[in-house]
Amino acid sequence: MSIIIGIDIGGSTTKIVGFDGDKLLQPLMVRATDPIASVYGAFGKFTSCHGIALADISEVHITGVGSAFVEESIYGLKTVRVEEFTANAKGGLYLSGLNRAVIVSMGTGTAYVYADEKGSEYLGGTGVGGGTLMGLSKKLLGMSEPEQIAVLAEEGDLSKIDLRINDISKSAINSILSDSATAANFGKVSDLATREDIALGIFNMVYETIGMLAVFAARQKELKEIVLIGNLAGLPHAHVTFEQLNRMFGMHFIIPELSTYGTVIGAALTCSART
Helix, strand or coil, rough: EEEEEEEEECCCCCEEEEEEEEEEEEEEEEEEECHHHHHHHHHHHHHHHHHCHHHHHHEEEEHHHHHHCCCCCCCCCCCEECCCHHHHHHHHHHCCCEEEEEEEEEECCEEEEEEEECEEEEEEEEECCCHHHHHHHHHCCCCHHHHHHHHHHHCHHHHHHEEHHHHHHCCCCCCCCCCCEECCCCCCCCCCHHHHHHHHHHHHHHHHHHHHHHHHHHHHCCCCEEEEHHHHHHCCCHHHHHHHHHHCCCCCEEEECCHHHHHHHHHHCCCCCCC
């Protein structure tokens, strides 16, 4: 075997994946506050789960904010660093099966990358992302785990949180915006709003902000295909919000299987990684 390992070292999670030729080995994620500990913890768990020996591995490709802490080769293997936006582009196209798209990486913040078969172009980003979700939820709800907040949000009612077009107008403003479209996130917070309502409002605000910036980026590139990757892409309410944006703006937001692992898959696939 000649396996290439990809590792995405984030602030709170580390993701790892492998390719045995063209075969994608099931990825996994570990949580840790120390980037070096998380790298070796993830590496050991992944190789053990898949029965991989060090001799089976040809290269290790690392990416993510924590990759700067890895100053030496991992277990003596050839270790190369992949620029994160390149990894986003590669991973997004691979998971979607497209040859041209805007890739939206929803991590702690959010990055927008244009990708095609020739390469990638960083389009910009926003500080709104998973960090926003966790920070606001911790302050307003006393919770900071996205999966738990998502469960709470399932019972929420946005009509008690967001100001909608039909709250301020008797008819739709134009042919694009429906009367149920958001006019102002958190613009109509009811005194009767529950914790569930607030949780849903936070999710909706984060996803709508990310989604609208993605629409602008796609229009700039005369595209309709927008691929969503990163931890936030895997949470249930993402499908609801982005499907609404699809209908409203005629876009094609795609949340592929294994979207959470888009960046690390792209890192493993990148052949032109720098040492």
